[in-house]
Amino acid sequence: MSYISLSHEDKKKMLAAIGISSLEELFCCIPEEIRLKKNLNLPSPLAEPELVHYFEEIGKRNSDSGYLSFLGAGAYRHFIPYVVDYLSSRGEFISPYTPYQPEVSQGTLQVIFEYQTLICQLTEMDIANASLYEGASAAAEAVLMAHRLRGKPKILVAKTLHPQYKDVIRTYVKNLSIEVKEINYGESGAVDLDDLAGKIDAETSAVVCPSPNFMGIVENMDRIGELAHKYQTLFIVVVAEAASLGILKAPGACGADIVAGEGQSFGLPLSFGGPYLGFMACKKDFIRQFPGRIAGETKDVEGRRGFVLTLSTREQHIRREKATSNICTNQAWCALRATIFLETLGRPGMRELGYQNIQKANYALEKLSRVKGVKRRFGGPVFNEFVLEFADSWPNVQDFLRKNGVLGGLSLEPFFPELKNCALFCVTEVHKKDDIDRLVRLVGEVLR
Amino acid sequence: MIREPLIFEISAEGKRAFEFPKLDVPEKKEPLNNLPLRKDIKGFPQVSEIEVVRHLTRLSQTNFCIDTTFYPLGSCTMKYNPKVNEKVAQLQSFLFSHPYAPQDLIQGNLEILKSAEEFLCEITGMDALTLQPAAGAHGELVGMMLVHACLKDRGNPRKVVLIPDSAHGTNPSSAHICGYRVQEIKSNEKGTIDLAGLDRQMTEDVAALMITNPNTLGVFESDILKIAEIVHAKGGLLYMDGANLNALVGKFRPGDMGVDIIHLNLHKTFSTPHGGGGPGAGPVGVKKYLGPYLPIPVVEKGPAGYIFNSNRPKSIGRVRSFYGNFLVLIKALAYILSLGAEGLKEIAEIAVLNSNYLRKSLEDVYYLKYSAPTLHECVFSDKFQKENGVQNIDIAKRLVDYGLHPPTMSFPLIVPGALMVEPTETESKRDLDAFIEAMRKIAQEARETPEIVKSAPQASYVRRLDETSAARNPVLRWDGDIEK
Numbered sequence: 001m002s003y004i005s006l007s008h009e010d011k012k013k014m015l016a017a018i019g020i021s022s023l024e025e026l027f028c029c030i031p032e033e034i035r036l037k038k039n040l041n042l043p044s045p046l047a048e049p050e051l052v053h054y055f056e057e058i059g060k061r062n063s064d065s066g067y068l069s070f071l072g073a074g075a076y077r078h079f080i081p082y083v084v085d086y087l088s089s090r091g092e093f094i095s096p097y098t099p100y101q102p103e104v105s106q107g108t109l110q111v112i113f114e115y116q117t118l119i120c121q122l123t124e125m126d127i128a129n130a131s132l133y134e135g136a137s138a139a140a141e142a143v144l145m146a147h148r149l150r151g152k153p154k155i156l157v158a159k160t161l162h163p164q165y166k167d168v169i170r171t172y173v174k175n176l177s178i179e180v181k182e183i184n185y186g187e188s189g190a191v192d193l194d195d196l197a198g199k200i201d202a203e204t205s206a207v208v209c210p211s212p213n214f215m216g217i218v219e220n221m222d223r224i225g226e227l228a229h230k231y232q233t234l235f236i237v238v239v240a241e242a243a244s245l246g247i248l249k250a251p252g253a254c255g256a257d258i259v260a261g262e263g264q265s266f267g268l269p270l271s272f273g274g275p276y277l278g279f280m281a282c283k284k285d286f287i288r289q290f291p292g293r294i295a296g297e298t299k300d301v302e303g304r305r306g307f308v309l310t311l312s313t314r315e316q317h318i319r320r321e322k323a324t325s326n327i328c329t330n331q332a333w334c335a336l337r338a339t340i341f342l343e344t345l346g347r348p349g350m351r352e353l354g355y356q357n358i359q360k361a362n363y364a365l366e367k368l369s370r371v372k373g374v375k376r377r378f379g380g381p382v383f384n385e386f387v388l389e390f391a392d393s394w395p396n397v398q399d400f401l402r403k404n405g406v407l408g409g410l411s412l413e414p415f416f417p418e419l420k421n422c423a424l425f426c427v428t429e430v431h432k433k434d435d436i437d438r439l440v441r442l443v444g445e446v447l448r
Numbered sequence: 449m450i451r452e453p454l455i456f457e458i459s460a461e462g463k464r465a466f467e468f469p470k471l472d473v474p475e476k477k478e479p480l481n482n483l484p485l486r487k488d489i490k491g492f493p494q495v496s497e498i499e500v501v502r503h504l505t506r507l508s509q510t511n512f513c514i515d516t517t518f519y520p521l522g523s524c525t526m527k528y529n530p531k532v533n534e535k536v537a538q539l540q541s542f543l544f545s546h547p548y549a550p551q552d553l554i555q556g557n558l559e560i561l562k563s564a565e566e567f568l569c570e571i572t573g574m575d576a577l578t579l580q581p582a583a584g585a586h587g588e589l590v591g592m593m594l595v596h597a598c599l600k601d602r603g604n605p606r607k608v609v610l611i612p613d614s615a616h617g618t619n620p621s622s623a624h625i626c627g628y629r630v631q632e633i634k635s636n637e638k639g640t641i642d643l644a645g646l647d648r649q650m651t652e653d654v655a656a657l658m659i660t661n662p663n664t665l666g667v668f669e670s671d672i673l674k675i676a677e678i679v680h681a682k683g684g685l686l687y688m689d690g691a692n693l694n695a696l697v698g699k700f701r702p703g704d705m706g707v708d709i710i711h712l713n714l715h716k717t718f719s720t721p722h723g724g725g726g727p728g729a730g731p732v733g734v735k736k737y738l739g740p741y742l743p744i745p746v747v748e749k750g751p752a753g754y755i756f757n758s759n760r761p762k763s764i765g766r767v768r769s770f771y772g773n774f775l776v777l778i779k780a781l782a783y784i785l786s787l788g789a790e791g792l793k794e795i796a797e798i799a800v801l802n803s804n805y806l807r808k809s810l811e812d813v814y815y816l817k818y819s820a821p822t823l824h825e826c827v828f829s830d831k832f833q834k835e836n837g838v839q840n841i842d843i844a845k846r847l848v849d850y851g852l853h854p855p856t857m858s859f860p861l862i863v864p865g866a867l868m869v870e871p872t873e874t875e876s877k878r879d880l881d882a883f884i885e886a887m888r889k890i891a892q893e894a895r896e897t898p899e900i901v902k903s904a905p906q907a908s909y910v911r912r913l914d915e916t917s918a919a920r921n922p923v924l925r926w927d928g929d930i931e932k
Contacts (some may be wrong), residue, residue: 095721299917347493
């Protein structure tokens with residue numbers, strides 16, 4: 001297929017206008033010795049029907065969507081209102097660039113402004129940016145920001161932060177003078193406050209704490225925030241499951257200085273891990289060190305309200321190496337989907353979403369932990385994920401579930417060697433009672 | 449035109465646009481007892497479905513976009529986004545795929561990743577490639593981390609990265625975030641890298657030179673082999689920003705020019721839509737000796753099928769969660785598969801033809817600071833128009849009145865009053881001619897009736913916006929719900 005719009009005649013006329021006789025002359029400035037002497041070794045081009053067929057066939061080699069899945073761990077299945085797909089597919093949203101020319105990009109800019117407002121309302125923080133890549137790099141950006149603000153060499157990270165987020169933070173700080181230390185979890189699965197109190201000191205730039213954490217436990221964030229602030233340390237709250245924000249106490253109400261997280265739950269399908277949506281919010285005092293694009297309100301020459309990208313003196317295209325981040329292209333279209341999702345669910349919908357997740361996950365947790373040979377691993381309160389410990393070998397249970405069309409939970413031993421025979425289960429509003437009962441029945445059967 | 453309010457301003461108690469199925473498990477109080485709950489989400493909207501639909505539809509209609517308008521943003525490669533690519537990326541087998549699903553159940557996904565990796569290696573002439581970076585700047589950061597890891601392995605990660613003054617701002621920023629000190633290289637009178645200058649600056653303290661080729665003026669660094677030689681002779685690495693690959697694709701390969709590391713912007717050269725600022729994808733290709741340092745995980749083909757391998761001791765580590773912007777990678781793969789080798793080559797040829805046609809048709813009325821031959825884009829300036837007090841921003845805004853999207857403004861920094869035009873290969877002669885005609889008309893207006901140009905745009909949804917006061921008194925969210 002060719003997407004070129006020039007006719008043979010057009011090409012001739014244009015070459016004549018330029019004053020050359022062949023396309024090759026256009027490349028005369030490139031030394032002959034580096035010219036590719038052959039065609040690229042690529043498959044013969046596919047026509048549209050062949051292309052669709054190719055992807056349909058390759059898609060058939062994925063069979064996970066035929067299973068009843070209880071996998072979560074940073075990627076969650078939630079209902080997506082149909083209007084999200086419908087509206088976000090409009091060419092006016094998919095095919096423009098970053099809104100550098102505000103007069104012809106008000107749609108994109110107003111959506112970003114509304115998105116920033118929605119994130120501020122959900123997190124109860126003062127300002128939010130236009131988006132970052134995804135949750136893990138958003139957490140890493142928050143760490144870099146805290147380090148710029150405080151300049152102290154130490155960062156304390158809860159051991160229960162998503163393992164991939166911890167990895168990414170380590171990758172980002174590896175070549176800088178920043179030391180990352182982990183804070184243990186206690187019996188409840190929440191942060192061990194004594195361990196935190198023992199490790200935090202005046203040399204600590206930030207405490208990074210997830211809630212709900214990787215074990216599904218909702219933290220007592222007020223206590224962590226208080227401890228952090230005693231040492232002028234910044235309190236970074238990481239939210240890997242944003243659906244919790246509609247019902248749980250907001251990070252901003254718990255003393256968070258910076259909130260970073262993953263917004264995939266807001267209208268983005270699982271998509272094998274991307275594109276997702278990094279979000280970030282902070283207190284307004286920190287705005288000069290805040291990374292990423294930001295939309296702001298202003299007026300046009302006739303006094304009408306309009307929106308522009310603003311505070312760009314923080315950014316790479318103005319400040320170059322002194323910028324607060326190197327981010328340029330972010331995840332604007334994913335933020336658009338989140339905006340449509342949040343505006344469609346609205347205040348009652350966001351609460352209901354959180355409520356159903358809590359009820360269903362806890363129903364599953366209660367039923368499963370009553371099965372002989374299954375134990376609830378941690379006592380802390382949960383949102384929509386929980387860890388079970390199996391008396392028998394977990395891999396056997398997992399195999400049996402899989403043979404019966406069920407995926408999950410996620411084996412925890414590869415991430416936490418001390419959690420042998422433990423698995424993380426996720427139950428959201430998309431699971432019917434029958435689905436949960438089926439899981440319970442199967443677990444009962446295999447352990448009988 | 450109807451002024452579209454903010455969603456918060458049309459919100460009212462009692463309206464809703466979505467209902468969940470009724471809770472089908474027994475409701476219990478206990479789970480809530482131990483949880484810290486919020487009472488309310490203050491100010492959060494409540495609207496009906498038709499209100500959401502009209503709100504977003506009307507907002508969308510105030511945007512210029514590729515589907516409606518010529519959009520010659522220089523350095524952004526705003527080409528047509530094929531619709532079938534959207535369709536294949538929306539197949540249920542990809543959308544519902546969980547990133548932690550067992551690997552034997554997602555062989556299709558892994559095959560897609562492996563194919564995209566192999567094809568992009570072939571296209572760039574590199575030996576290994578990671579698909580994980582989410583955007584170009586993310587790719588640059590990964591590239592700098594690769595430089596650091598490799599040189600550290602050789603004994604000294606070094607301190608400095610050299611970057612030409614014509615480079616994108618992301619280049620110095622990415623090098624800095626990786627812990628490097630940035631040293632600028634001044635462009636010569638042709639707008640390219642000065643070999644003598646490079647030779648002086650290229651010491652054993654320098655880890656890498658980051659170049660863009662063709663550079664941001666659209667000019668090819670024809671000394672590229674000598675540049676590579678100078679860098680390599682001092683033990684440094686040559687990094688290429690692939691933002692402008694559209695000028696070369698299918699005809700020239702960075703891997704054949706002495707480049708050690710390159711990032712690509714799949715949302716530029718490979719036509720995945722920009723989405724108003726992402727999601728993109730910024731794969732990084734490397735020469736063989738750098739392969740062991742690539743981020744984890746990597747896809748490998750084993751006896752039982754494809755697997756993810758994270759056991760790579762030299763790797764820089766993980767740079768994001770999961771495996772990249774997967775759906776974006778599908779669209780880019782679809783693009784490569786539908787074009788094939790011939791089609792890719794045609795991209796470069798026609799992109800360069802279109803750009804040179806625009807250049808030739810406008811260079812008598814708009815000043816070109818550098819006269820060197822250009823490839824896929826060219827950078828005019830407002831020098832002639834300034835004589836009548838008309839600046840590049842005025843020209844840009846006047847184009848809006850003619851229904852056209854403006855070029856990139858005020859970049860690269862080495863051209864004062866820059867107007868950077870990149871038409872791409874997908875535009876018709878008719879649309880190019882309409883742009884030429886509008887630009888010539890504006891040049892005439894600048895001479896005869898400059899006030900019209902300076903007060904543009906007249907016909908847009910909003911007129912010129914006050915960006916200074918937006919930055920001075922930042923209003924970054926709707927504040928109707930905040931007590932003052």
